[in-house]
Amino acid sequence: MGYIVALSVLMMRAYSVLFLLECVFEIFIWLSVLVLLGGMVSCGFRLRSIVLRNFLSFKDAVLDLGRLNIVVGPNASGKSNLINLFRFLRLCFGVSEEPRLPYLPWWSSRNLVWGFDESLPVKVGFVIEDSAGRSIYYGLVFSMAGDVSLEEEELVIGDFTRVVRRGRVVEVSNSEGIVEKLAGDKLSFRSAVESCFREEGSRFVVFMGTEVRAEVFERFVDEVLGKLGYSRFVLKKGFSELSLVLLNEIKDMCLLARTSYGEVVGKMFIDEKGFGVSGALVVPSREYLLSLCSYLLRLFKPFVIGPINFSVVKEPVYARREDFLEYDCRNLVNVLYNMYLSDREKWEELVYLLKTYFFPDIDLSFRLTETGKVMLVVREKGLEHPIPPTNLPSGLYKVLALLLAVLLEPPIIAVDELENSLHPGFIDSVLSLLRDCESTCIVTTHSPAVLDLVDLSEVVVVEKGPEGSKFSRIRDVDEVKKWLQKVKASVSDYVFYR
Numbered sequence: 001m002g003y004i005v006a007l008s009v010l011m012m013r014a015y016s017v018l019f020l021l022e023c024v025f026e027i028f029i030w031l032s033v034l035v036l037l038g039g040m041v042s043c044g045f046r047l048r049s050i051v052l053r054n055f056l057s058f059k060d061a062v063l064d065l066g067r068l069n070i071v072v073g074p075n076a077s078g079k080s081n082l083i084n085l086f087r088f089l090r091l092c093f094g095v096s097e098e099p100r101l102p103y104l105p106w107w108s109s110r111n112l113v114w115g116f117d118e119s120l121p122v123k124v125g126f127v128i129e130d131s132a133g134r135s136i137y138y139g140l141v142f143s144m145a146g147d148v149s150l151e152e153e154e155l156v157i158g159d160f161t162r163v164v165r166r167g168r169v170v171e172v173s174n175s176e177g178i179v180e181k182l183a184g185d186k187l188s189f190r191s192a193v194e195s196c197f198r199e200e201g202s203r204f205v206v207f208m209g210t211e212v213r214a215e216v217f218e219r220f221v222d223e224v225l226g227k228l229g230y231s232r233f234v235l236k237k238g239f240s241e242l243s244l245v246l247l248n249e250i251k252d253m254c255l256l257a258r259t260s261y262g263e264v265v266g267k268m269f270i271d272e273k274g275f276g277v278s279g280a281l282v283v284p285s286r287e288y289l290l291s292l293c294s295y296l297l298r299l300f301k302p303f304v305i306g307p308i309n310f311s312v313v314k315e316p317v318y319a320r321r322e323d324f325l326e327y328d329c330r331n332l333v334n335v336l337y338n339m340y341l342s343d344r345e346k347w348e349e350l351v352y353l354l355k356t357y358f359f360p361d362i363d364l365s366f367r368l369t370e371t372g373k374v375m376l377v378v379r380e381k382g383l384e385h386p387i388p389p390t391n392l393p394s395g396l397y398k399v400l401a402l403l404l405a406v407l408l409e410p411p412i413i414a415v416d417e418l419e420n421s422l423h424p425g426f427i428d429s430v431l432s433l434l435r436d437c438e439s440t441c442i443v444t445t446h447s448p449a450v451l452d453l454v455d456l457s458e459v460v461v462v463e464k465g466p467e468g469s470k471f472s473r474i475r476d477v478d479e480v481k482k483w484l485q486k487v488k489a490s491v492s493d494y495v496f497y498r
Helices: 002-036 079-094 176-184 186-198 203-208 214-228 245-250 286-299 332-342 344-357 394-408 424-436 477-487 491-497
Strands: 046-055 058-064 068-072 122-129 135-143 149-157 161-166 169-174 230-234 254-259 262-271 274-283 303-305 362-368 373-380 412-415 440-445 459-465 468-473
Touching (some): 079 303, 079 440, 122 286, 135 286, 149 286, 169 274, 214 230, 230 274, 303 394, 332 344, 459 491, 477 491
Parallel strands (some): 058 468
Antiparallel strands (some): 122 135, 135 149, 149 161, 254 262, 459 468
8 A cells, every 4th residue: 555655646746747747848939939029028118319300400320329428518509409309399299288389499490400491391300229139219200390290100019010001191111021921821810819708808899809700800800801901091180299199099009919029000990891900010019019108108108308497497486297397407306206105115215216326414395374375494414493495405406306207217308407506426326317217318518527427438429510410420449448548648638639
């Protein structure tokens, strides 16, 4: 009897080992499939470059980006115009006030165009890379004649698809190679459509129910196949002249087919003949597409810090909900107050960074006045009374604005003349925080103190010539570093006096 029990235990252990090996094997297979599919579920996006045409002093320029980018150049070379780009985009798409007049800080839309020629289209393009190394391009074309309006959007996702909206017309062109493979095996594609059709909660079920005649379903499959190579449809909904219509349109598309080459998404409709699609996109996956659209929409809410209006920022302000920091930081206290109320953990992290790297002997709190205004209360160790706002150092407000940007982690942080109101020791700490955050940081400067705290690879030089402002980076960085070390020169010596 003991032998039988021992044998049973051994068999159970062997079965457990085989089961474990089988699980490991299945995990390996699934990981291999994900690799073969090119990282279809990857969602880590990083901004790699910006393309500019006919905007202010940029007739035709490309800015290649790293994580931290220190932009330096002579006066009137285009540094502030680069910061103004992000300010302009934020005013176009990042705020909800109507009507939108994003040119007001520059008095007229023609003042934003190269050569003041409002007949020229202004083009802004973003080149993005995902965690799988796939390149994505999203470009905008603005008309500046009179009011500002967005005339064209273009989205290109690697080797998968290209979508263009001009006015109300949307055109879709998918990869010929992928389309040929999908169309070449209609039986497999039909199964891929049917598997999505049968999923509970799918758009198919919502529209038509689970009982659909076979001939209707076959017509639908043929229609999807027919739309894969090229499709064109007209938007029926009305939209604002300053609205990212394409992104909002495609992020609402439903899943049509899940294949080994990617997923097919499209815009479905119902008519008297049944249901069909007005356009079909081949994308890495629908989840990938949703993440990409979310990232692109956030690009138009950059965190822009310009010259701070200290006389206004120190005044109490009426408490209201807002997370949009004005260009001159006039509403800084209210944005901080909103963080304090809505995200106490992030607020405590801000206070920790402030005390650790900048002002170790102060504490922050808020007080509401009798008129409903919010005021920043700053207490210093050893003092009985709080410091009056009029007596607070300008550098404190600059640091608070920068810490706010770092903790909110927008895709883009743009800072004009970082060195203003900051001690060199503070600048070093700020640069470290910007370098370590997840945002793409663009900083302009005139200061040798800033340049001597950064790596040569982080420096972007902007110069203006007959063809407008152009960006360049220092070539042969390692060789230049060796030469600087040999002649005992600094980064600022090389950049300013070469």
